[in-house]
Amino acid sequence: MPSITSAGIGSGLDIESLIGKLVAVERTPINQLKTHTDGLKTQLSAYGKIQSALAAMRDAAGKLTKPDTWAASMGNSSDATAVSVSPSASAPTGNVAVMVNRLASAQSVSSKVIPVGQAVGQGTMTIELGKWTEAPPPADPNDPVPPPTFDPKAGGSPININLPAGPYQLAQVRDEINKSNAGVVASIVTDSSGPRLVIRSSETGATNGFRIKVANSDGQPDGEGLSALSYDPGTSLTPMTRNQAAGNASVLLNGLSVDSESNTLKDSIEGMTINLLKASTAEVNLTIGPDKDSIKKAINDFATAYNAVATLMGDQTKYDAATKKGAALQGDSSVVGLQFEMRGLVGGTSSVGGKYSRFAEIGLNPSTGGVFKTDTGKLDAALGDLASLKTLFMGTDSNNPSNVGLAKQLQSFADKALGFDGRVTNRQSGLQKAIDNDAKSTERLETKVSLTEKRLRARYTALDTQMSQLTGLSNYVTQQLKAMGN
Incomplete structure (x- = not known):
């Protein structure tokens, strides 16, 4: 905010206007530096876009140099x-x-119908995973069938679920079972008869069967209360019904x-x-x-990424004859050099062997502007010989390790350009350094302008004071002469 001043009152001169115009002249180099800095920032931004596009092209080319891509x-x-x-x-x-x-199947058992609101009971449930083995039928059909045997799962251990205070409702029992991580999942299934508790193995397989032992709070294994949820065919009391056996x-x-x-x-x-x-x-x-589809996609992704780089470089270096203006990097030797090298690589040949030696032979045709124009028919035909196609992109000459496929060449080109001492990295560093130098120069010039304005204001203030004094003296002399004349 400009300061309030009375400069010019004594002399009648527009001192503020004079100082403003003189300071504006002093600021001319600062304005020129700002224009120069803006241009540098535009170039740096353009290089940032090229850096990003080159990195994307490098990654797409790199995918075609990985054995997993071709082994899909x-x-x-x-x-x-x-x-x-x-x-x-x-x-x-x-x-x-x-x-x-x-x-493979999971064991599933279900309880009798337990109406909503009816207490289940309290006590302890013990769930153990293992394998049920049916006993062979007796020699005499009149003899009772022996109960199945249970072999606990190796490495497992019984899980106790304590229900000490109650009485518990069916939903609460279900929740406690599911929280126990006992290798089973409990749910309530309701049909026309009413709700039942269904317990199912978490995993399939014969060794993931289970048995449930219940210690009822009343000590009576009578199939009532919590003991209604027991399942152990090896005992005489098995209230729950097996709906499906665990099997492999x-x-x-x-x-x-x-x-x-x-x-x-x-x-x-x-x-x-x-x-x-x-x-x-x-x-x-x-x-x-x-998987020819995934390989084709990888090739098309590479072509798209390459075209993005080529198009971006072309846009940033072009000259518009109609407006007579060049793009941000028009005439930039680093970008022009990158363009030339890239076009040489995609238009060149590979001598690592195989049926194909050029991109154009597989349908990636270099066209106007240095971009690929893809011939889908040719590419589909080339996918019929994956070994030769793979060699074109990622092959290596056993006699000359530096002689590699075209994708490896482009990957190496991008790595060098984007590396610590690469052309893109060096140019970005140079532009940033120039921007920083402009900022320092601007700071020095701003200090100079500030001192100049201070000096001008002091001089014009002194002049204003002097002229005010002279004006006062002139008025006094005029008054004295007039008085003497009278």
């Missing part, structure tokens, strides 16, 4: 409703025949019988995850082959 596999199933497959890069190509005789999946893989606790086979065939969805009445054929 895809799997098809003749009946995806019964069996699906997810191959990894290590999966062998070919066919696998799968027959699902039985899916039974599968034929290429004719070989395979038993699995899970419906997801991860280790049966190396590199393949086979998902069993339902039992099948006929063999399901799984076909494993190279």
Whole structure:
């Protein structure tokens, strides 16, 4: 905010206007520096965009130099409703025949109907995972069938669920079971008869069956109260009903019988995850082959990233004849050099071997402006020879390690340009240094202008005072002469 001053009152001169114009002249170099700095900042911003685009192109080219990109596999199933497959890069190509005789299952038991609001009781429930083995039938059909035997799961231990205070409602018992991490999941299922507690193994497989022992608070294992939720066929009292037994999946893989606790086979065939969805009445054929779609996408992504760099460099270095103005980096030797080198790489040849030696042979045609124009038909045909295509992008000459595929060449080019001592990095550092120097020069000039304004104001204030005194003296003399004349 300008200060309030009375300069000019004594002399009648517009001193503030005079000082303002003189200071404006002194600020001319500052304004010129600002224009220069703005230009530098525009160039630095343009280099930032080029840096980002080059990094994206480098990453896209780098993906085509990774073996995993070319080893990607895809799997098809003749009946995806019964069996699906997810191959990894290590999966062998070919066919696998799968027959699902039985899916893996989880044990499930249910209680009798327990009306809403009815107390369940209190005590302790003990849940233990393990395998149930049915006893063989007796030799004499008239003899009683022996109860099944229970083998606790290796590494497991019984889980006690204490329900000391009550009486507990069915929903509260369900919640306590689910909080116990006992390897089972409890839920309440309601039908026309009323609500029941259903307990199911968290995981499938024969060893994930379970038994439930209950110590009722009244000490009576009578099937009432909390003991109504016990399940142990090895004893005489089993109030809960088994709806489904825990069992393993039974599968034929290429004719070989395979038993699995899970419906997801991860280790049966190396590199393949086979998902069993339902039992099948006929063999399901799984076909494993190279994932040409993902490879094609990687190539198209590379072409798009390269075109973005080429287009950006072209826009930043062009000259508009109509407006007679150049873009931010028009004539910039560093960018022009990068453009020239990039075009040389994409238009050049590779001598590392294989069927292809140039991008144009696989449908990536360098066109006007240095960008790729993709011929989809040619690219699809080239995908029929993945070995040669892979060599074009990431091959290495065994006799000359520096002779590499075109994607490796472009990746190396971008790494050098963006590296610690690269052309892009050096140019950015130079521009930033020039901007910092302009800021320092501006600060010095602002100090100079401030001192100049202070000096001018002191001089004109003194002049104003002097002229005021002279004016007063002149008026006094005039008055005296007039008085003498009278």
